[in-house]
Amino acid sequence: MRQLLIIIALLFLSGAQLMAQFNTGRFGNTGGGGGGTSKMQRDTSRHEHELDTLTLTYRYLGEPTDFTIDSSVADFQLNYLKVPATYATLGNSGSAARNLIFTPLMKPGFDAGFHSYDIYSNSHQNARFYHTTRPYSELSYLVGGKQEQIIGITHTQNRTERFNFAFDYRKVNAPGFFRTQNSNHDTYRLTAHYQSKNKRANTYLSFYYNKINGGENGGIRADSILDDPSYKQRRNVPVFLGNSVSRSYGFFGTSSPVKSQYQETGLLLQQQYDWGRGDSIHVNDTTDYYKFDPVFRVQYTFNYQNSNYQFIDAVPDTGFYRMHYDFAPSADTLQAKHVWKMISNDLSLIQFPIRGNLGHFIKAGARFESITGTFLDANINFSNLALHGEYRNKTRNKLWDFSAKGEFYVLGQNRGDYSVAGMLQRHLNDFLGDMRLTFTNVNREPSYVYKYFNSTRDTWYNTELTKENITQLQFATESRKLKYNLAVNYFLFNNYTYFKDYYHSDQYKSLFNLLQIVFSKKFSLEPFAWYADIAFQQVHGNAPVNVPAFWTRHRFAFEKRLYKNLNLMTGVEVRYNTDYYADDYSPITGQFIYQDSVKVKYNFPDLAAFANFRIKSFSAYVRAENLNTFFAKNNFAAPLYPYNNFSFRVGLRWWFIN
Template sequence: MKQFFIFTALLFCCGIHVKAQFNSGRFTNMGGGAVNSGNSRMQRDTSKHEHEPDTLTISYKYMGEPTTYRMDSSINDFQTNFLRVPASYTTLGNTGSAAYNTIFTPVLKPGFDPGYHAYDVYMNKHKDAKFYFTTRPYTELQYLVGSKQEQVIGVSHTQNRTERFNFAFDYRKINAPGYYRSQNTSHDFYRLTARYQTKNKRANTYLSFYNNKINGGENGGIRSDTFLHNNSFKQRKTIPTNIGNGASTTFSFFNSTIPTKSTYKETGFLIQQQYDWGHGDTIHVNDTTDYYKYDPVFRVQYTFNIESGNYGFIDSGADTAFYVNHYDFIPGDTVRAQHKFRTLSNDLSLIQFPVRGNLGHFINLGARFESTAGTFLDADINFSNLALHGEYRNKTRNQKWDFSAKGEFYAVGQNIGDYMLSGMLKRHINDLLGDVTISALNVNREPSYVFKYFNSNRDAWYNTSLGKENTTLLTFATNNDKLKYNLTVNYYLFNNYTYFTDYYHSAQFNGLFNLLQVIFSKKFSINYFSWYLDLAFQQRHGDGPVSVPAFWTRNRFAFEKKLYTNLNLSTGIELRYNTGFYAYDYSPLLGQFIYQQNQKITNNIPDIAAFVNFRVKSFTAYIRGENLNTLLATNNYAGPMYPLNNFAFRVGLRWWFVN
């Protein structure tokens, strides 16, 4: 601990040094709103106080999305700004462990899907890849240390090598031994993006690469909740667990040994090439500077994408009773499962821009050919798909209207008949009333592959009776920057919903049911005191196998003020609570959350945390005491026999450099 405080002091001094460097220039505030173009206007920070201006201007876009975003440097939300995990997610008791969203979010994607989503919240995907433009090289470093040797590090860097070429790199490491036996997590996430534009601005290339490596310790939960009330087990590592109980685990930051674990490896490589026909003009800026502007009218776009996933489980010292009770087989020395998939796709699209100079107004028609191969312990599969897709998008240049209509249909192949249809209309009314959005989505899809087939070295099962799932989502949303609130109302309609009935068998609910969600967030401020309210109401109608709490809420009460010249402070308490419900159980062998109606999880008091967050120019620190509720009562639960952590102390550091 002494070494940690010395290290923290050195980092703080480093942050002060960078502050002095920033003070010599102008730093563009990094908020989250859309802009007309990459550098057209300044953005306001999402925190209460703004940065001083600097010469750095940095923005980014997502692939296929015309909206430009600014980076976020606010300090009031540790979950979003540092952990990158939404506050509504519940883990199985440790940083980096399997997690589900308490605000229910189904899979709404047609086509082939392996079905392993328990660790999705940590993963990199192509849809999340950011393509940057920055006037100067930008580097961000993150470091977190917590109780039980928990550590998280992050490194991000982006720079424009020329005006036409940018690359960005991101690495994140999560390593946490946890409070209970066989709960270690050791994850590595890599991402690389790049974009290139030719001198005449007619050709563009985008590259996205990611690699996710998950090593998630599995313990099957504790054997009895009575251990939590026994003073002999105040040290939670001594509580017997269902699996991994006698395994010998070694811990180090870069080389942990986890005998009982889920192992996921995902890799994706995508390259998109565009060639435009249109109109170019040379704009005279001053006596020495000319700017060449090119407005595309018609575009040919080719996208090559290869994604592979290796999903496995291993228990090298299997506990017989647990496997007999839940999986109906005697495990022997080792239980092992492994499913490998690889999908290669080629997409050709033709895009027209009806209005010159507005890249947010386009018509896109295309086709995609997909080839998928799967390898298991006892079999292989190969199949292909042909999908047709189209989109009409009109985001007006005055930013007041945004309309989108999309469609995707699998015409040939294994997933024939899968489709997605969506429509969205957004209107910016005015600064007082904010934005209003209405949207509709309908998805018809083959159930994820894990519902149809799974095998291990001890057993295998098939379910060939599953039909296609059909899900409809209707959404009304409004957000208001002036009044500082967001409201979203979701209405889901499910047909043929697929789920797991126990640890090893899937089924389909052959009927209709619906789910209503009302999600609201608002910031209330009185002088230097702020109340951040996040609230969700959920109600299922019908007997469908979806379990949700009626209410979920997070409340942050903070004192926020700019002290002296450069110190931005946010300190207070955070409360997170949901009403009782039949929380999902978890099958370690399959890596799936299980619908259950046997044990209702009711946590009597909220999860309580105290925090002190501050920023000095480019240096930000998050200091937190979490799970204070365990000092007053027994641990809360994430699911049946999955208690949450004891009191934890965490320090997170974030700082950035401009070269």
């Protein structure tokens, strides 16, 4: 397989001109949940139209802001793995994950409730619609311990000035250090944008397919086993599920006796037609440019989603299920399955009050949803009708950005669900940066997995759940000159829904709140740099929510540009969070569950050494991770779920202009 990748890379190199230069940039995540998360970027690919460079930008659906590709090598987690450092997995790359910075689901309407693998999956919300002056390709490859491999391929091009398409593929294959822990994910995405010659009509297409396979081992039998010298080879440590079954590992197919198997397909087609004013702008004696400014738009959106969530245990361990689920499965395969199909049709009317400013608009619309659920022993059908509206004013001078939007379900299964949100952002100056205030309030039906769940062994209903209500207030500020991001979040919860054990849900009826402070800053004393990421969280009240009071990551690095084109960053990374009652995990339901009996403690901070560099359009990440296991016991992500042993990883990333 490695030889094949080398051949592919050589073929790309032989038929492409390399990018001349990328400036260093970085993402800043200001934390928070729901609608309060902000991603701020630096332009790292925009150049004048030189022969060996390109102009490449992208947008998200409904967002008038242009974004650019980030070529920084500063953050391996975010820039390469696509998993923020604040996320904790069950120990292995690609396994079920949750954000240590608590992020409640703030979305009204129907939700199936299976989100433990969302961080690896594509969606319409994160689909990128590109515009590029030249065809652009990106290839990435990572190899790690225990046969871990990750492949990423991206390609986008404008076939004409009016039509662009993009394709993404990503594979994560990690057998893991412990038994039955392997993950094997394949995710695909296709996007396209077409604009008519008179610029009145636009069509957007977004398609994704997520195939998620996560091995489930139920955790190790006891944490004391890790101190036993006879289990120095972690693959021999006994686990609760799939312990006695032989396994085979392969890059394109890995058999696992116990696994969560998710398949998600999404197709979105959005069509727009505009009325407005067009002008021909005379550029020179031979060139005229047609400029069209919409005043009124009709927009239709078709959305189809098909999701299949399964848990399969081919050889059930009766002791584990008796202990946690209060039933003993038979010798046959234990299976749980939820299949959901949704078709929605949305019609919106949009007005642009100021000519030439697409960031200033008024939008009103309605959406009809038809939803079908298929289970092992039953089916369900229902529909929803929702009204929505939005006012957005992103001023031309880019000093102010204001939005107010709302959504209300007037008919159907989710009748009474709503969301209201407001945001005010001000650019102070280039030195002080931006300041933002955000308000969000959501009233929503609990996700369906909290109301009903069935398997081949047992079925339960919870008919006593009422609507959740969550309010978020956020103050955020960032400055590229001062190199910092700060977000202060205040959440207010009512009727918070959670899993009280491995198989049953519950609701906390009392009001409680959560305070979050998330801060990141780069301190520089050339050629040395200190990247500090710090988060503080505090829950007020006796709510069934456990979060680490303090989480932090620090990267101490030597940074320097050498020999004109070599951007080097090498140093050490330290991660730590305070002791807390970390959520347990239920394999059958695929849910993280509340527990207050086992406190997860760090024996020693997670420690890694790294050497990252970029030469023009080629980047490499070399990392020695979990160095702390040489002199301390493995740290735990959740009760009986230890992190991996020492691992050596090499990640490569190429950009090409074809």
